[in-house]
Amino acid sequence: AQTVTQSQPEMSVQEAETVTLSCTYDTSENNYYLFWYKQPPSRQMILVIRQEAYKQQNATENRFSVNFQKAAKSFSLKISDSQLGDTAMYFCAFMKHGGYRTDNDMRFGAGTRLTVKP
């Protein structure tokens, strides 16, 4: 079974500063996807960034980037130039690669509550 661990229940950062959220996972799969989702107070899950395990290059999306270490099973999220609107819960998630399969579900970490302070 896949497990996802986020060891930082809460973090805070000053506006415009950089913060890194950590995530580790455990799997015997070789091909899979990793995600970071943002859940603001509205509770709508918003995809922040996605990484495909077979790609060595770290994914980036504007101010968001990841440090994907496959051998170490680590997938951290770096938020640069933090903004007040980044305040939210952040979930790391794992999904097996594949199409028609009943175990193609997403497994989530416990989440990290990030607060950006003015």
Next chain:
Amino acid sequence: GAVVSQHPSWVICKSGTSVKIECRSLDFQATTMFWYRQFPKQSLMLMATSNEGSKATYEQGVEKDKFLINHASLTLSTLTVTSAHPEDSSFYICSAAFGGPGTINEQFFGPGTRLTVL
């Protein structure tokens, strides 16, 4: 991007009654839909996975007779909480995915439904 809706967004019911929650993919055909439950300040926990035209696959510990899932078409899945009790009060989130073998690489989340059982 792909849009998923849920209805209702919020429902209050009396203990012992049944409640139906709809999940619709608005601009794509969802071969697979997932149902998650999220308790306050906790992560998303997968309840079941449903493929169109097939019986849902439930996670261990989720009562299939209590949480009835119907994936009748490629754009609609429903979750019915039967004989609801206060402990069923939670935030229910659906997600949808599309694609053939080897092409599912993301899930698209609905906005969630808050269920309160009195």
